[in-house]
Amino acid sequence: MVHDTAPDEALRTSSGGPPSGGGASTVRPRPRTRRLDRQTFAAWVLVLPFVLLFLAFTAGPVLGSLGMSFTDMRQRDLRTPFAVNGVGFGNYVKALSDETFRKAAFNTAYFVILGVPLTLVVALAAAVLLDRGVKRFQSLFKVGYYLPVVTSIVAIAVIWRFVLAPDSGLVNTVLGWFGIDGPNWLASKTLAMPSLIAMAIWRNFGSAMIIFLAGLQGIPQTVEEAGQIDGASSWQRFRYLILPLLRPTVLFTSVTTGIGYLQFFEEPLVMTQGGPLNSTLSVSMYTYQQFGFGNYGLATSMAYILFVVIAVVTFIQFRLLREK
16 A cells, blocks of 8 residues: 655655655754844954044043033143033133124124135136136146145245235235235234135135036036027026036035134134234134133133034025025
8 A cells, every 4th residue: 555655754844854765954044143243243343443543532522622611620720620610601601792702703704704605606717717718738727726725724824924015015016016005904904804815715716616627527518508509698508507506516615615714713823813903813713812821611612602603504504505
C-alpha cells in the first residue's frame, strides 16, 4: 500500500523541522539589529572627535556666555567666576537704555540699510556686464573684482585711510585738479559713515558678483529668446524674466551680506576709531570696548541683542525673498 508522505514533509518543513529524506535545515538570516548596532557604534566613534571639539569650543562657550549675560560679572571676578551675582535681564535693560549703545545701533542700521542694497546692485550690474558685454579677458575681470574680498580687511582699511586723507589723499588730490577743495572725509560727522560704506561696497561686491554671475549663467538661453520673440525690450526681459529666476540667488547674497554688515567692526576700528563723536561706532565695536573695560556681563548681553537682531533680519529676508 502506497502512502502519500508529501503533506507530512510539508508540515515538518513549515514547523521548522528537517524534511524527511535527510535534507539540510533552513538557514535563518542574521538579525539586523546586531548589524545596525555595529554600524551605529562605528558612526559614533567617527563623529566623537567632532562632538567633543564642538562641545568644548563652540557649544560650551556659547552657553557660558549666555549665562554670563545674566550676571554682574566683571574682570575682577575671573578668579572666582561662581561668586558672581545674578541680575536677570538687568544687563539687557541697561544696554538698551544706554545712549551710546542706541547710537551704535543706529549707526549699524544706517550701514546695513544703505550698504546692503548698494552692494547687491553694484554686484548684479557687474555680473550682467561680465555675462553679456565682456567676452574677452572675463577671467581677468573676475579675479580683479574678487581680489579685495580675499585681501585682509585691516590692510584695505589702512589703504583707504590714506586714500581719504585730507591733504595728501588720492581722492582730494584728484578733486584739486578740478579746483575742488576736498573735505576731511573721515573727520566729518556726515561724511565718515558714507566713506565707510563706499569702502565696504568696493571690498564686498566681488563676492556677490561671482554668485550672481553663476546664477545668470544657470538660466537657460531659451528664456530670454522667448521674451525677445514676444517683443520684450532688454529691460523688460531682465525685469520680468531674468530677475524672478534670480530670486534664490538674491536671497542668498542678501542674507550673507546682511549678516556680515550687521557685524561690521574692522572698518571703524582702523579708519575712524568710532569717531567723530561716535558717528561711526558700531554695535560690534561698542561690545568690544565693553569687553576691554571689563564689563563682561554687559558686553555679552549686547552681543546677544545683536544675535537676536541678526536672526530677525534674516527671517524677514527669507519671508520677503523666498520663492512663491
